[in-house]
Amino acid sequence: MIKYKIFVLFLFTISLFSINFVSAEKQKEWELLGKIIYLDPGHGGSDPGAMYKNIKEKDINLILCQKLSEKLEKKGAIVYMTRYGDYDLSENYTINHKRSDLSKRVHMINESEADLYLSIHLNAENSSSWKGIQVYYDDVKKENKTIADLFYKNFKKELSNVRENKRINNLYLLRRIQKPGVLIEVGFLSNPNDRYLLRQEEYQEKITNLFAKVITNYFLP
Ligand SMILES: [Zn+2]
Structure with a gap:
């Protein structure tokens, strides 16, 4: 017994x-169970964003957001995107197409229960010497600077071309979003090195893994 x-x-x-x-x-x-994250791939449809020959910002923005979305979902997050394909969000009958598109994105994010948003863009300049990744934030919410700083700190550790964070308080989108988050200009399509990297699957994986890591760090410091 x-x-x-x-x-x-x-x-x-x-x-x-x-x-x-x-x-x-x-x-x-x-690690991200219960967290709601909104991703905003910039531009779409009739608005290609920055361009170099036939390379369009809108397409790379979407690829990066799709990759990031998968990684965040694997960590248990609920992820929404302002667009899931190549279209813009403006109402057809409006005169100001661009404003209508941005206003719809703001509305979608504000109406959600998002704990964090990330708007993904690529840059372009007349001079090809401009390069690197850069975070834009609006201090309309105090968390935005914290998030921007966390991205910057991690970018510096793992990437070679990192531009200083930019506080910008007059961007239509960033000013109006009532959830914590930032906009990331991932690189310059006008710079040959950035343009090459942004189109490499390996680099897209590296960047989106890094984004997912920073988002996780933000929620679990
Ligand atoms: Zn853009």
């Missing part, structure tokens, strides 16, 4: 260990 009791106790102990093991593993996998 004593042997039997010891055996039962043994089984019980084993099962406790395995339950702990599973839940610890799950916790690690689902």
Whole structure:
């Protein structure tokens, strides 16, 4: 009988260990469980954004957001995107197409329960010497600077061309969004090196892994 009791106790102990093991593993996998994240791939449809020959900003923005979305979902987050394909969000009958598109994006994010948003863009300049990744934020919410600083800190560790964060309080989109978040200009299509990298799947993976890491760090410091 004593042997039997010891055996039962043994089984019980084993099962406790395995339950702990599973839940610890799950916790690690689902670090973003319960978090809602809104991704905004800039431009779309009739608005290509920045361009270089046939390379369009809108397409790369969408690819980066799709990759990031998958990674965040794997960590347990609920992810929404302002667009899932190549279209813009303006109402057809409006005169100011661009304003209508941006206003719809603001509305979608504000109406959501998002804990964080990220607007993804690429830059372009007349001179090809401008290069690097840069975070734009509006201090309409105090968390925005914290998020921008966290991105900057991690970019500096892992990327070679990082521009200083830019506080910008007159962008239509950033000023009106009532959720915490930032806009990231991932690189310059007008710079040959940035343009090359932005189109490489390996670099797209690296960048979106880094974004997912920073977002996780923000929620779990
Ligand atoms: Zn853009």
